[in-house]
Amino acid sequence: MVQQMIMQSLGPVQGGASKLTNSFQVFAGDYLALWSIRDDNKQLRLKIADYQQQLDQLREAYARNRYLENELAFKRVENFPALTARVVGKDPSFWFKTLIVDRGKNDGVIKGMVARTSLGVVGQVIQVSDNYAKILLTNAPSSAIDAMIQKNRVRGILKGAADKGYVLYYVLKNAEVEVGDRVVTAGVGGVFPSGIPLGTVSEVRSKRRGMFQEIEVAPVVDFGRLEMVFIDLSERQKIAEEMGITVAPAVD
Template identity: 30%
Template sequence: MDYRAYNFIRAARPFHKLLQRFMFLGLVLVCFFIMLVGKLDAVLVDKLRSNVVGALIPIIDVMSHPIASVTEVINDLASLPGIRETNIKLERENLYLRQWYLTARKLQAENNQLHALLSSVSNTNRSYITARVVASFSGPFKNSLIVNTGLGQGVKSGQAVLSQQGLIGRVVQVAENTSRVLPITDIKSRVPVVLETNRLRAIMVGNNSSSPNLAYIPQGSQLIVGDRIYSSGDGDVFPAGLPVGVVLAVNGDEASIQPFEKFNSVQFVRIVKLQQPIFIRSGPKVE
């Protein structure tokens, strides 16, 4: 049996060498033939290609499942160290947040007791009107937003306008179904504010740039870069406690503010409904 197999291999050796010699030439001729057929009848070639691909897809799909499974296992094993590090980091953050949660509950209880002792009236119950920004105007002399709510929806001049991040302006003109909003960065804007850390009160003055200035700062005040700023409620122009921005830079007694939100990138806003809003003198209504 072995002798016959040896004779067969010995007899087939010349044909094997001949096949190797002319294989490259044969492949070139086959490719040339396929290109020629493609030029002569492109529809036939496209149909043949579609049939071949359609026949091979089930085979490829079956073969790919083991490969995909092995690849998924390899990726899972490779990501194990990262998962452990992430888990440790999340456990630390969870512990840190739980400590802050307990501190916040304690402060909330103390705050409620102080409010009860002072018989103070809470001013945090606010309602809002949601509006969509339909136009935005930005220039060196004038900035404004046009929203699609007005008198018909309960909007009144002087109401504060918020984005998802914080205060962006106030309503200055109202029509039946539209309103014009003056951004806090406009040169005509003035916002009474209070700093979070040292409770200093000042006025944020718009300058038609992305970084309004902080004016009327008490002399000798220590301003901290990154300190958060909220509306103080002075003058009843804006409700107290609305987030405004952070201290961006300090130069002596001057400071610049980075608002939490850029007014020209806002799509939806919330208008704070006041029971007795301050009516600010303005021009003609928006048509």
């Protein structure tokens, strides 16, 4: 009788304990499964980040290859003697905006040579070491180039205006100049060959006093994105003779 009473009393307790044990086992299983899922998610996030990095690298390689292909195709089509030079440094100062390229005296580069891209003029070599050269950009305020409006051959002096591009000076008020007109090198002085693109007219102003218009020109070259330039060798011998120096054959 007593045993029956004890069993009757302990039965519900044991049943509850059994249910509690089962619930704990279920909870523990769910908890471990959750940690497993979290770990899987972490691994997936790492893989996604790695794939994204690889995708970014492939996109950059593709864009760079397209850029280089376009530039080299231009060199083949134009068929002018030139050295391909890679931009390795920049000086963004306002007055002397310059680039450093990985070509120098050992490659046949001399002071005074013109640097350009498939789009147009970049600048002029102003300093040369054995393996490097410094190029003064055409948009530097210290730069001045003989230029002309391509459609009517009206000439002026194109001066650099830094981030604003260029200003074309000494164009008479009676000259027909409109926004969108192309501006190219005039070829005067023998430094820059004639007809190389410089920019397009972006604004034309005529002051009440004076004889000349003031013409703003937007560069065709994006100076902030230059990675490679061509150093024009076509005037190399002439420049060397004017400077009174003897030059060795250029190495491409």
